[in-house]
Amino acid sequence: MMSQPLLDVQGLSKHFGGFTALDNVSLHVEPGERFGLIGPNGSGKTTMINCISGALINEAGKVVFQGRDITGLKPHQRTHLGIARSFQLPRPFASMTVLENLCIPLEYATDSRTTMAERRAEGMQILELIGLADKAEEHSGGLTQIDMRKLELARAMAAKPDLLISDEAMAGLSGAEVNEILGRLFTLNERGVGVIMIEHVMKAVMQFSQRIVVLDAGKKIAEGTPDEIVSNPLVEKAYLGE
């Protein structure tokens, strides 16, 4: 465990007016780790990943990625460095086909200059991995919910990240669909990508994560393996009250 962490969040704080969304939260993710971030609604999970991906800039604390302080960098710069995210509510490029959606990060998120044909070929590989290859030429605006979620993950993967942030990729899906998305995330993780999973579907987080951090009201209240988290009285209190 002497190697530097993939992501090191140090003492992060974020306020919205008088409301404290995050209060001195620290967490770290190892390279290739499967990491779960959970907490009740309004606990600051989404604020945390917005601060990691750059959509919000934290007021106090540091975000260090692969040994480099990235606090203050713009989202597209962080994507370039290897942080990709999917969105809770799918945000496809609706005028483009599924494959064209992937070609945007394939063209913009990496330094290498590629031809359109190379990008399309690479995009197809990712779509096959994620199980969307048969819909490659369909318009992304008309996809079903589960296919939208898959597209979110595929587009994030097309940025060739070292860290993938999956923001509630399974909310509202059926049991079989949850298992399908979960399987895809395991596949991506096997390729060496560290994954932060933000999720309300507890079964999925517990099954997926090697380590979990629990947020409540902007504070970190617990950290540990899924088993430790389940038996933690503070976590139970946060979710169910006293």
Added chain:
Amino acid sequence: MRVASFWPVSAVLFVGVTAATFFVNEYYVVAGYMVLQGLIMATAWNILGGFTGYVNFGSAGFFALGAYTSVVLYTAIDPPLWVVIPAAAIVCGLLGLGAGYLTLRLRGVYFAIATLALAIVLETLMVNWDYVGGATGAFIITPDVPLFASYNAFLFVIMLALAIGSVGLARYLNHSRIGRGLTAIRDDEVAAECAGVPTLRLKLISTTIMGAMMGIAGSLYPYFVTFVEPLSAFNLIVAVNAIAMPMIGGTSSWIGPVIGALLLGSVQEWTKVNISSELNLLIVGVLLVGFVALAPRGILGLAQDFRARLRGPQKKEQGDDEPAAA
């Protein structure tokens, strides 16, 4: 095929139309100039409005600033046109750059309102600036041009070259890396940024090119009408046309504003002479409302739908074959 033939076709068109200016009645040259002016404005508007998804209501402000750049230069040193046109492009490009920074905080309808306000501020400045004639306006005396049929024909030929250049640039943007990034911004700016697209830089490129192009369209206007005052330079019809032409033609591609400008511009010039010069705006309005309500993707959209319908039955057969084969 279409990719390779744009510049040869444009060159032939340029030579042919230039030659025609020596033989036709000057009215056609004047009408043609107005159509080309609309074409450049529409192409410029569409780079921001159609490709990037930011609606500019202040086109008349950019156009008039280009015109007034010419007036200032003419009053000061009367330089040749090859100085005036780039100068107007630079001034209006800088204004476009400034408008680009507005997109940091203003999106959607708020950006549109800000551009409208920008035009009004500029108009107020010009009305109160005596050096450029204030509210009374400024005269420009045009020189003789030996090689051309008339000075208007000379301006028309320059405008034709500028229009071809503008459309060429828009066409290049449409098919380039920048164009693909702009499309991503138009579809979803947040997702584009997270996909690695440097959204601010691309938006600034987009607004700057739009501004410069509109400035170019405006820079020749004082020489064309030889008298500029704020009311005509900041004319509502300029702003409305810049929006209406791309909307009627179709905003998704560079060819849309070209189709819209040629169609709407010609109809306007025809009406001006044959029916009434006041009916112009009414026609634009009715056409715009009609297209927005019935064919929101413009003539291009109608053409695509028509082609899809022609190919429709075949595609279904292919779709049926696939599961059987698999």
